[in-house]
Amino acid sequence: MERRQIVIFDTTLRDGEQAPGCSLYPEEKVRIARQLENLGVDVIEPGFPASSPGDFEAVQTISRAATRAEICGFARAIFSDIDAAVRATEDAPKRRLHLFISSSQIHLDFQLRKSREEVLRIARECIAYAKQFVDKIEFSPMDASRTDEAFLWEMIETAIEAGATIINVPDTVGYALPEEYGAIFRRIRENVRGIDRVMLSAHCHNDLGLAVANSLAALRNGAEQVEVTVNGVGERTGNCSLEELVMAIDTRGEALQLATAIDPSQIYETCRLVSRTMNFPIAHNKPVVGRNAFQHESGIHQDGLLKHRSTYEIMDPERLGVPRNMIVLGKHSGRHALQHRLAQFGIHLSDPELDDVFRRFKDAADAKKTVSDDDLIRLAAEGTGEMMTSYTLVHMQVMTANDQVRVASVTVRDNRTGVEESHSCTGSGPVEAVIGSLKKAFPFPTEFVDLELHSLSVGETANGEATVTIAMGGETFRGTGVHPDIIVAVAHAYMSACNQAAQEAHSLHAVQEALAARN
Template identity: 65%
Template sequence: MNSKGNVNQENIRKIQIFDTTLRDGEQAPGATLTFEQKMVLAHQLAKLGVDVMEPGFPISSPGEFAAVRQISRELQQVEICGFGRAVKEDIDAALKATQDAERRRIHMFLSSSDIHLQHQLRKSRQEVVAMAREMVAYAKQYVNTIEFTTMDATRTDINFLVEMVEAVIAEGATIINLPDTVGYALPEEYGNMFRRVRQEARGGDTVQYSAHCHNDLGLAVANSLAAIQAGASQIEVTMNGVGERTGNCSLEELVMAIETRKAALQVGTGISSEHIYETSRMVSRAMHFPIAYNKPVVGRNAFQHESGIHQDGLLKHRSTYEIMDPEQLGIPRSMIILGKHSGRHALKHRIAQFGVTLNEGELETVYRQFKEVADEQKIVTDDRLLEIVGHSVRQDEAVEAYSLIDLQVVAGSQRARVASVTIRDQRQGMEQSYSGVGDGPLEAVINCIQQAIPVAAEFEDLEIHSLSSGEEAHGEAIVTITHDEQTYRGTSMHKDIVLAAAQAYISACNQAVMR
């Protein structure tokens, strides 16, 4: 780092990103993936730029074995990791599943803490060291790169941990993984463990070190950074932090912490950040794991702001309240959320996105009405906002190109879903009805609307959120479309979620048309 605090690329140390989304991540309850889903996600993770991929646990099932084998064959640009327990059957399965990989390693694990030895393995320390030696020596006959994990390292007696690491290094292990298996460690403790093992184990300075942290106390990323500062050169992560219990170190959080604080950490990764958001959404959908609103980097609120002070600062210069650029992460720019804390600048900005310009008097009138509505509901959606504008100041002028007049859907278990909509073209002053079918009610509705609005817009994404509970519950729909390589997002809220989605889709299309 030079005197101005800038990054000197010559001094940047490369951190390998070891992705275990398809192995440890899939072990989260309910996260099981099909063969096809694994293949799609594996290709996406390779596109993201992970250095090492652990695509599964080959011994666990025929399907898992087949997926690891096929990924090994297709993804020649990524190092593939065959995972198993420190037993011959697991190692044999991992060796066979990864035999077609261009680059591969065997990753075996064996418990090291007295808690695990006494209550799970029911073996002595000496027996465990003998097992570790035997299995590393066995695998070394077939592969050069062997990663050995001392499971529950952070609750292991440090002297025994050093002894165990020495033993596997002597037999040919090339990567030592010291995991925080139960998310127990504090960052200072975790970093010190790495330093002591590196310094005290014979041969400890001849191998690579890896960190694998779980998030039970919310410290997985912090502990991983502590490991980096203590000399680890590989971090094991999952997309969205998925994994057993509360999950693993989150790929996107770790990578962006490194990228954002590169000058302080003096390390970097090979991740292509523009693919982070897309990969995150794909993993979320495939595993049916929703992403928390306040999830760092990829959560809905990560780059959205309701506070008027924040909105005003952001509209003047992004860096006032954002330390990362969402567009560099592949995240659509939608930083303004309109609610009771929003100010005039944000309101004017959002209205302008629909091609509507208000003078000061009109803005003040709309703002007063907006505040009344915002006090009654959590957020003011696009369709409601345009309704306010129309009622308040532009009664004789269309503020949206198209509006939904009527919608009907027929759904049933034994028939295709059929929908009909009536759309008003505000500029032409004409109403027309359209009908369509689909596998689901929303698909049928979208097919109708696409006939009505002559914009070659691709339906990109739909988010549906419950805003309350009980019989009076409302749902919020957020629809993203792409048109001419630009992304547009529309929002709506209604008790009928299909109607809300239809209105949100029309809102997004209106932005594309008005632009």
Template identity: 65%
Template sequence: MTTHSTTSTASTGKRKITIFDTTLRDGEQSPGASLHSSEKIVLARQLARLGIDAIEPGFPISSPGDFAAVQQISRELQGVEIVGFARALRPDIDAAIRATEDAGFRRLHLFISSSQILLEHQLRKSQQQVVQMAREMVAYAKQHVERIEFSPMDASRTGEEFLFELVEAVIAEGATIINIPDTMGYALPDEYGRMFRRVRENVRGGDTVAYSAHCHNDLGMAVANSIAAIQAGVSQVEVTINGVGERAGNCSLEELVMAIETRKEALGVETGIVLPELYETSRMVSRAMHFPIAYNKPIVGRNAFQHESGIHQDGLLKNRNTFEIMDPEALGIPRNMIILGKHSGRHALQHRVAEFGVALQDGQLEELFTRFKAIADEKKHVTDDELLRIVGSTINQTLERFVLQDVQVVTSSLKNRVASVTIADQITGAVQSHSATGDGAIEALIQCIKSAMPFDMEFIDLELQSMAHGERAKAEAAVEIAVDGRPYRGSAIDQDVVMAVAHASISACNQAARSVQADVEAQSGAGAVS
């Protein structure tokens, strides 16, 4: 279990930063991000696999469901510190104590407003009343739980003298961790780092407690402010997966962790996060909260490790370090760095075609490049299924095993949707039609495609994006499937959303078929050699 993390890690000599995850509490407070108790439990298990040091699973007083989730997570995750969140009110504290009483390791996290604007317009208390409430409630909580974290809410807009007075009071009553939150995302990095130094220097007992940073992202500086706090000696940072949270969100776990990992020599700190679990954790939270991840989101966004520029692609193919400072595969992100678009060059095109197992003869690359550029100028990027078609026509050969010949979908507001597809298998020569029903058109369509495949296919994920505005807008569909536990991703663009999903699904199935065939050929080759 992680405690104050003020000492260096023996093996590296670097200071260990405790990662406190509040995705299931502060993150869930983001409008539209509400989670069922069962979803919280699944995500908490994943946070434990990720190597989180302390999990704040909810706000026990807020609802019976939240209380039950915190209670079950406390009972199940015995190796992780569980944090009970509470206002500086006795009923809140009692609920947090009861919800976390079965935890292997626990702390209570108490907060109260501290800025003058919140005292006047939200809490409607005087400064002295707030100090007295904080004193009494920390003392009360201390009777039940040893580790007490205290947060003066909106600390970055709180007058310095009152902040000192409030923090000094709760330290005197037994608070062991002082969190100085930038609740409104207002602080600048140098200001935020200075707050911690000033508190430590001017508060009696300020050097006897641990310090925590909790930053919101209203001005886009949550990660920068958190790093400034680390440089000021903070030993814990409070984060959320994908940066979810109130308004513009919180400090993003994956961004902070990778900033530390990538620049740990300069920062002199490290975390215990299991990096290969980062990507899957991000996707799980995105799905559970129904919050899409921005394409340009650092670390986990779709474009974070993808390149369309010919100059960048050429450099990457020669040496990955030319245009990447992190290894996506080390974070659990499937490598797919080359995106073919109008800025791509011959080197990238030839590389992508070679990944399909196709060797172009003299003159074929130039012919293919000309056809490719014509399509790329018209569309944002060239998807795999489009590329395979133009490669096939260039070398006069069919490269896709499965060809979608027809799709029909019947929708109704009164009954299930009905879909039928006709798919040709270029290896066996068979042309088969399959029908299925579903609550939605896409569900019915996917059931048809599943039944047409000669292998068991699991439908994992679907992303849809409008490519323009107006009724003639095209849709891009990105579909991920799994076959024998291995992921395959296909994308397609069409004015009809259902057709875009159909073509993207078939593209993914064709990738799976090529992989299966390659495995068979490799095994037969190994058998022949032996």
């Protein structure tokens, strides 16, 4: 049976931006919109044109730049809002207008202070007015999930008669349970005249953590479109998460008989871009793209994963563009995981050496929350008496002041030759200065991809944990560092990532030499 294709309507740049602290500059919206097109969303709602000149400019620019996605102009049921949305989207190759007005009695009584008859009249007049400019009109009766059923049907019928082509049913405050929200769609299908002529859409908020579940319930009861945001950002606790909904459909497509046009390989990059641009961190336990989504500390899980990924993972992280870093070393880790991580640095121990390092690793893991790469390499070196990495950070110094550029100097030893070299660099911040200095110490170019910083405890004596991701030759390498001085932790994490890259470069060079000798 052919799976039903679902329309993915992305409102990250409108509803998502309404999350406190997540406002965007116009050029940032344009950058995210380009990535949303790369991702494959069907509809982009770039903002609220009537809300500010900046939002109008962003919607207009995105409308002109769009090549594949349909652009949606958002407006209250107010003529001036509609005019602004029409002007802002007039250059889009494909467009629609999205009008909304409240429908629940609590909204009518305390927010709009209007009667049901007045709201129906406003909806009818504004939809008819918008229809003069755009054929495709989406209408949302706001707070639909708390609206009297008979009045909701009447409002939807009024909207369809006036020219609406898409009816969106918002769970505006995240109040509905999945069976309730699904039933709303089923009952609309059964009772609203003209509903067979329009598309039904779901728009769910996550106040009770049910946005994705409610959206799936709507799809199973006749919805053809779902409104989502990247990382689930949005008002209060956010909206239905794009990546969670899409991967639920992708992973359980056979059971759901649904499909989307989203390119999974673009999911991770899109989520990271939105997180960085909005300064909105992704929770460690966030499904699909969170730091822990594909990381495993339990020895049983690690052993299973190293034997076959599907033992404990239902999605392939690399297919989503997520770097493969599934092993986290801690007190629950097993011998197999320790051996695997050491091998990433080119460290191969005999069974007795591995037993010794594993025993001391367990002692260290009991004393710490996690064992950093530096700790692990030091343990291996102590067990064998050998230098275990290609490069070692011998010395680092950073000079910083609140009114001057930062200056860093580093000394790095090439352990293969014993040669030590010192380098220095300036930067607007200490991290930039340190990384700039360290880049000069390595004979191969790397791209600094990402930095995560976390406190491992509370108080002024807390250790900081840094995770650095770099790219070299199309591959990514990730290193960790832990230290009371967070800048030192960053330096150690960068050195760890570079040592992994060096091991990869050395291995590739050895293979190339062997092939050359054979030929």
